Amino acid sequence: MDNTQKPRLDLDTVRAKLAAKTGPQYWNSLEELAETPGFLELLDDEFPQQMRPMSGGLDRRQFLTLAAAGLALAGLSGCRYQEQRRAVPYVNQPEGWIPGKPLFYASAYTQQGFANGILVRSNEGRPTKIEGNPDHPASIGAVDAITQASLLTMYDPDRSTNVVNEGDLSSWDTFIQAVRASLAQQKATQGAGLRILTETVSSAVLADQIKTLLAQYPNAKWVQWEPMSRDSVRAGATLAFGQNVHTQYHFDKAARVLSLDGDFLLTMPNHLRHARDFSDRRRVRRDTKEMNRLYVLESSPSITGAMADHKLPLRAGDIEDAAFAIAKALGVDVGTNANAGGSVVPGPWIGALVKDLQANRGASLVVVGDQQSPTVHALGHAINAALGSVGTTITYTDPVEASPGDETTALRELVADMQAGRVQTLAILGGNPVYNAPADLNFAEQLTKVPLRFHLSMHEDETSALCQWHVPETHYLEAWSDTRAFDGTTSVVQPLIAPLYDNARSVHELLEAMQNKARDGYTIVHDYYLQNYPQSDFEKWFQTALHDGMVPNTALPARTVALKPGLGASLTARPAVGASDLEIIFRPDPTIWDGRFANNGWLQELPKPLTKLTWDNTAQMSLATAQRLGVTQEDLAELTYQGRKVQAPVWIVPGHPDNAVTVHLGYGRTRAGHAGTDAGFNAYALRTADQPAFGNGLTVRGPVGRYNLAITQQIIKDESVNDAKVIEAVKDRHPVESATFAAFLQNPNFLQENAGEKETTPEPASREGQNKGGQGRHEPITLYGTRDHDYPKNPNDPDDSFGAYQWGMSIDNNVCIGCNACVMGCASENNTPVIGKDEVMRGRAMHWLRIDNYYVTSQAKPISNPETLFQPLMCVHCENAPCEPVCPVAATVHSHEGLNMMVYNRCVGTKYCSNNCPYKVRHFNFYKYIAGQPSPEKTGGGYDNPSLKLVVNPEVTLRGRGVMEKCTYCVHRISLARIEAKKEGREIRDGEVITACQQACPTNAIVFGNIRDQNAEVTQLKTEPHDYGLLAELGTRPRTTHLAKFRNPNPEIEAGVETREG
Amino acid sequence: MIQRKPKTKLPVSENGGEFLEGEHTYGSINDRISSIVLNQNAQPAPWFLLFLTGFGLLQVLGLAVAWLLYKGVGIWGINIPSGWGMDIINFVWWIGIGHAGTLISAILLLARQQWRNSINRFAEAMTLFAVSCAGLYPLLHTGRPWVAYWLMPYPNILGMWPQFRSPLVWDVFAVTTYATVSALFWFIGLIPDLASLRDRARNPVARLVAGAAALGWRGSARHWQRYETAYLILAGLSAPLVLSVHSIVSFDFAVGIVPGWHTTIFPPYFVAGAVYAGFAMVLTLAIPIRAWYGLKDMITMKHIDWMAKIMLATGLVVFYGYILEVFFGWYSGDRYESYVIWNRLHGPYRWAYYALIFCNGFAPQFLWSKKVRQNLVVLWLLCQIVSVGMWLERYVIIPISLHRDFLPASWGYYTPTFWDWAMFLGTMGQFMLFMFLFIRFLPMINIFEIKDLLYRKLHAGGHGPGHHANGNGHSAPDSATVAAEHAAAPAIEPVD
16 A cells, blocks of 8 residues: 555544543554544455445456456365364275275164174265175175165255254354253262163163263163164063073074064064075975975064965964963963963964974974064063974073163153153253154153253254254264174174264264263274273274174173073963954054154155055055945044044055054154155054053044055055956966975976966966976077077087177075065165155156065965065066067167166157066156156155265166166176176176175075076076066066965965964 | 039038039139138138137147156156057047048049049148147157157267167158158149139239249149149059058057057058048038038038048948957957956946947947938037047057056056146147138138039039049149139129
């Protein structure tokens, strides 16, 4: 500034101004004090935010100057000091890291306190897929649908990103100060007003932290509440043995299994391991002589019941009667309850069952469902003991949970304390008790009486809304932790990515901060293991544990426990219940579980096993019950239970016990997020602390309206329930080949010869010649002779222009349990979009792989208890693909390796290929689904969302609007394997290409490989006598073939006493 | 039948009548037809009503297409398994309607059916407009219409050709060829009449436009000779197209393996259905228009009677097709085929099937009765029933076959949405708009061919079909003669 023009400083003015001001004044210069024009000008120049608004308008030069400056400065906003943290330790050597090549890290997913070992794929630092960890005992390389979909929750755009105080944004520091102040007050009473509420904890680190905190505040209490509580399992063990022991089932040793309402294949902990072990004894090959046999008594149709050789639908309460009857028949002491039960199960059924179990002493197993009463659990233990199963098919260990106890009682006490004003500080670390606590406890109401309550969770949910403080929680793939598997094996949960949101904290970090400490998550976990597992070379040991995904030698040893003497006397049968009293059964939802995944679009849109329902829950009942209540499919009924009411859409499920209604928990969320809010009805509103699993006294009033449901297998919705002709049409087509195991033993070539006890009508002549016995080659009759893409040709023939590889797949229907793991694996791998309920209702579901579900009824199997057949179906890669010749632009073509390929760029979207596809496995982008159209708010967002973009598998193209898409046989995985093989100068090995569905499958039902390789597993499977090509009579020559489904019924029961009338 | 002795005045006949009635001179014919075009101030009231309806519905079409392009085909009711719905139904329906025109023009011409002269222009125009409506659907039903040109074989840097095994490619060829030949045929037939308009128009713009379009037609013998040759060649080209287009359209289904589609009966049954629908539409339009424009002398009850008879004949063929479909379903022994029939009769869409049988099987039986054929109101209503029936036929074939095919697990249901209907109504608007613009701005009846009829009538005696070997108005007076005779003819007031 030109000094000469600067006006003089008038000291009088300064004095005058100073005199006019009161209070202390802070100033830097006399000019400032005098507020001279020169100073104001300087201020303007220095601090542009105080610049005058540009009232005079801009000329061109000014505009360009500002625009350029704006552009240049915009880049600076990205310049931020990034805190360095150890977020992703490389398990593989970092120097081996190649951009574009994904890396896999071992971690673990925890549900109900039990871990599934997983391998997480990381593409350039972002986790994109979850697969099973083959070394982990609870995973054995498989992974379930929920675990896979938990990945999407991390990228959920609705996740909370900020500390919230009474609805306003706040900061972590403010929060922790408030908490510390409150804790400081608690010091005086030794924490008498402090409560910590968590979900079931099996993390040793977390338990250690909480116990440390409790040591500082001896009067404080730690409460665990898991909506899918295993209280009655623990109570049952205590009842039987006098102590809480943990029960482990070994299906690999069981030739006969009886399940008492135990859905051990899907919703019970450790189900992946159960499924693998169970299926290993069920696999049928040409020389198989033995197959296990499964009896199921179940209250709510499950996939376990669908796999049963004999299934009896019973009300959940009646199962206790059946358990008494079975125990009595086995000679177990049932005390004064000798007359209990009996009537609910046909006598001959029990006789035959007991005979069969006894004939397999030591190799039989009785599984009791988590929801069953302690009495049934105790009876189960007694029966297993009586059958000599203990030590072989069943073992006992110490509990896996860090602090097992009766969670319902603890929660009840907590609520009582809150009501009495005894709680001053409530730390809710995870979970959503306001939503899922038993309705009769009035948790929400009492919660507001706590002066300081804070909630750590990934979403600002129902509980957050009622707490003063909400703290965003890290996802398990963002933070360090540890967990334990069903058998006790400990895994360190390692993060794959720094927390997406800076404000998010793990529960460990929060507890650390509450104790005025400041270790980060890694140090907390590392230090715990350093102290508790001292090693000579700890770092190497720790890295190995991280790499393997588990800490060595942590499985719990088997214990010997003895049944309490006089057990029978201590058992009391339930009060008598009328035969037609309506029972309500609460079950976790098979996709969104207890509601924690309500905002997970992948799971919302995953068709639930058996019902194929998406985006909703229903009141499920049998046909007879629906008729009695005067309601039918999609009627809205009002359920009243213990004075509480909800309205629920009715869904009739074949195989549901009469006089019972199943409701699935997890829906009806009010603050879940875009996808989950207001989907379905809230069954928790009916659930009480006394009857968390089932109870009598339900009344149903209906219909009070209509409610549309989105079902992917629409025929279930339309007429399967009562249109006999449709049932006839389905049966007549027998899309799934099935037989009894006995028939197979008698004649393994039954499929070719149409012999054996086929449960469907005999084949017409058109199917003759479909299978050449034992050759595994499908040779349909054709007018046109063999085609030039027949395979395999002589590899030594120089004219053989066909590739060395001819890809094919075999799906074993016999061990497919219908668990959806493959469907979710496929969706996650191939970026299939979530389209929302409306679009599903229109019949536009986009899953490339679906599990068709067929019921089979016959004289012996009425509609009240039909047989269920699963058949996974994706593009079967026909050699004579009907889709190919009808495409006008050659967008779907055949590769020389036998793949039916879809060229998205070339597709104009005539949909003719789909019309002409007899399997209807092609899916069309009617809207720009990847962007979340037509309504991103109803799908939870599309892959255009900045956050959801990260979950996309970069190996697979995102499909735009107007193109057809379908299963590719994971062609990108084939390409990866081919590149590896070429680099090493060899052929692709058998088993090297594993498709996403195959990887996820817990029962190894899906096998993929090169059918030109005679030794490949898939080729061998295709030579099995019971291999068949679906709709092969059309001449499509499918590359994916299926293995027939077998049942292994007990001949004594099969003789006709199986079914009860009505 | 047309050997009847001519009379000086033919009453409006209740029992057949003639193909040209009333007392006409060459001049009066010229006047009566061209005055509709030349006297623009004298349009009947229904014209405005229908034009405005058409115009309004065209706006609906614009909206429906714009929304479609913006959102995608998801706005329609199509799904998996029913990948095609009203888009293809309407395509086939419109194409079918378009068939009558070319049949009348080409096949009846080659068969020397003089009676076609009164209705051919009109029917040809109808064909063109119907094809223009039809053509929208295959284009817009694609998921990505902006690349629909890939269905055309054209040299491109990708080195990609269409996939010639696909019936959709055949469709492209069939429909574009048909549209081209029909347009040419129509235009060439218009040339002498355009010359007449040119000569008679007082409005300089009309004179200029008609003059340019008449391509310098002076009516010389050489012109007539070349015209006749060209017309005959085009007729020869069009005649097989009548059969081929709908055969190829039917291949879209017959080539597919979908039960209910995969059948050899489709080509003849589709062609018959097309002619059936086409004549229904010709009658739908002709019956009111001949009344509004005073053309009852030229489109006589005899025309109407004969067209009704053709409808009856083709309707019977179509009904036979339905019967055979049921028979094949049963006789095939194939579970999928037989289920298709069962599903039509008992499935969720049975209403559509029964309505179809009523519309196309039973309703046309009334046409056996001459009374019905001569009762314009009843006949017009029957034509509406036929149009609905032919639409239902495609509804039954397309979504009903698709919605339940091989695997019950993938069965579904198809329900058209608002936008499906909007686009259908919109194409109806386009059709109406074009049709009524045509009526107003071009001679809707072939002037010179009617004059040929008059010539034959006046120089009667040997009126048998064998007499006019060329089958067409080669001896019709040229425009100069017409003008000369016009002066002597009694003036005929244009119809209001």
